[in-house]
Structures are given as structure tokens and as C-alpha cells.
Amino acid sequence: MTEKQLQNNFISWLNRKGILYYKTQGGMTWTKQGLPLRFKSGFSDLLLFIDGQTWFIELKTQKGYLKDSQINKANELRKSGFNNLYILRPNTFEQIKKETRSNKNIDYIKNILIAELEKNEYIQR
Numbered sequence: 001m002t003e004k005q006l007q008n009n010f011i012s013w014l015n016r017k018g019i020l021y022y023k024t025q026g027g028m029t030w031t032k033q034g035l036p037l038r039f040k041s042g043f044s045d046l047l048l049f050i051d052g053q054t055w056f057i058e059l060k061t062q063k064g065y066l067k068d069s070q071i072n073k074a075n076e077l078r079k080s081g082f083n084n085l086y087i088l089r090p091n092t093f094e095q096i097k098k099e100t101r102s103n104k105n106i107d108y109i110k111n112i113l114i115a116e117l118e119k120n121e122y123i124q125r
Helices: 003-017 068-079 090-100 106-119
Strands: 020-025 028-030 036-038 046-050 053-059 085-088
Touching (some): 003 046, 003 053, 003 090, 053 068, 053 106, 090 106
Parallel strands (some): 053 085
Antiparallel strands (some): 020 046
């Protein structure tokens, strides 16, 4: 699965589950009102907003790796007090889908999503 396919599938899943997110695009993201927000190079692919916390998600293929700019940006965010910095790979997403398939409770879904992200890769310093 390519990063673009993972992104499309994950965003579709987030929409179906009612989880608030923002998708950045090449250093830029857009608000729901259509206003551009600029981010520097290396910023995470997706921002998830779950129970008052912001989750910075970098999407990668199974063998994909972080660029130096992504590691540097993660370190800047960490210094600013943001610690929910994770990589989502296809195998993690498949596990999340499997564990939430038969449950429509949003709190359960959020808990599984967070637990699976935390079990896997944390963006290292």
C-alpha cells in the first residue's frame, strides 16, 4: 500500500467513525472554512483531535522512513509540549480496523486507535 492509499483509506475511516482531523498538504493545510494554514517542511501528514488532545500522525509505508525534516519538526513539537507524535503504517491501520469493525461506540474506537498507535512506532528524537 502506498502512502497516498494509506492516507485515503485512513481519512475515509476517520470520516466514517466521526473522528475530527486535519490533513496537511505539502507543508500546508486548510481549515473547514477554506482558509489556508501554513506549516514548515516536515510537518505531520495528519492532525487528530481526540478528547482534548492533538495527535500528530506521520503516514508511512511498511518500509518507509522519516526524513530529517520530519524528525526535526517532531523534536520542535516535543519541545513545545506536544508528545503524541506517531507513525501510522498499513499493518497498524489494518489492526485498528479489525478491532473496531463490530463496535460503533466512539469512545471504544478512540481507545483502540490510541492504543494501537501507542503500541507501535513513536517518532524518535
